[in-house]
Amino acid sequence: MALTENAAAERRKVRSDSGNNGEDPSQEVLTALRRIIRATDLHSKRLAREVGLTTPQTVVLQAVRDLGEVTSGQLSRHVSLSQGTVTTILDRLENRGLIERYRSASDRRVVHSRLTRQGRALLRKAPPLLHERFIEVFGDLPAARQRQIIKTLDEVAAMMGAAGLDAAPLLDSGASAKRER
Amino acid sequence: MALTENAAAERRKVRSDSGNNGEDPSQEVLTALRRIIRATDLHSKRLAREVGLTTPQTVVLQAVRDLGEVTSGQLSRHVSLSQGTVTTILDRLENRGLIERYRSASDRRVVHSRLTRQGRALLRKAPPLLHERFIEVFGDLPAARQRQIIKTLDEVAAMMGAAGLDAAPLLDSGASAKRER
C-alpha cells in the first residue's frame, strides 16, 4: 500500500540531496582520483621535456641514491612498482649512464645498482616531483591540515588495498641489524 | 625583521640533503599518491583478466552510454584523458564490437561514437571501478566523513593543477578575446 509513496519519497530524497548531480559518492572518489592521476601524468611528461627525467625515473634514481647498493627487488618494494617496471626504468637510467649495474659476487642471481657520478650530478638538480603549485599551496597550509590530508590519502590508499605492499620494506630503515650472508 | 617574508624561503630550505630521513610532508603526499595509483593499476589489470574490460575502457564505455552520440573531443574532456588516448581506447572498443563510430553528416571532421547492443549488454554487468574493499569500507563510513574525503581529494586535485585544465589551455592564443562569428 505505502510502497509507492515510499519509493517516491526515496527518489525525492536522492535527487535533492546535494548541489551536485546526485552522484554516488564512490563515483566522486573515482573522478577525483582520475584527475589526480592525470595531473601527475602531465607533470611527469613536462619534467621529461624540461629536465630529461620523468617522475618514475627520478623516484627510482633517488631510491638508488638513498639506499646505496641496492637490488631491484628492494627497489621494487621501496618505490611501489613491480619488479618488471623497475627493470625497464633501470635499463633506461643505465643506458644514459646515470647508474651502473653489476652482479653480486656472493650470489650471482642478484644485481646491484648504484649511482654514477653523472647520476649524482643530475640528481642534484633535483626535479620537483610534485607540481610547483602544489608544493607552494600545500606548504602554506597549517601543519595540522597538512597532516590531515596525508592521513586521508593514506587511508584511501589502505582502503584500496595498497596497505600491505609497503609493510615489509618498513624494515629497510631499521633492519640494519645483523644480516650476515 | 624580514621574518614574515622569509616564510617561503624557510619552507624551501626543508630539503634534506643526503638521506631524506626528515620526511618532508610533500614527500609523504607523493608516497601516498604512488600507492593509490598503483592500487588503481592493479585493480584495472584484475578487471581486464576477470571481466574483459580495463578501468579506462569501462570509464569510456560508460561515458558513451551516458552522453549518447558523442564526439571524441567531448569524451576526452568528460573522462579527463587526452584525445589521443581516447582514440586508442575507442579503437579497442570498436574492434570488439562494443561501440560504433561514424562521421557526422553535417561536419565530416567530427566522428560520433555510440553503444552497440553488445556494448550495452556488457555494461550491464557493470565491472566495479573501485576495489570492492574500498566500496565496502568507504560505504560504511559516516556520510560526513565520506564528504570530507571527497573534498580533500578534490582539493588535492585542484592543488595539482587539475582543476580547470580541460577547456582553458586550448585557447592559448589571444587569451579569451571574444569574436563574433
Next chain:
DNA sequence: CTAATATATTTTCAACTCAAAAGTTTTCAA
C-alpha cells in the same frame, strides 16, 4: 575562387605498467 587558417581526429613516438613466462643461480633433499 583560392589561400591561409582553424577545427576535429588519428597516427606516431616514447615511456610507463603489470602479469606471466623465461632465464640464471642457489639451496636443498634423496
Next chain:
DNA sequence: TTGAAAACTTTTGAGTTGAAAATATATTAG
C-alpha cells in the same frame, strides 16, 4: 651427486598515456 625447488632478475605481451605530427575538413580573408 643429481634433480627439484626456490630465489632473483629479465623478457614478453597487452594496455595506457600525452605530446607532437599528420590528416581531413571547414571557414574565412583577400
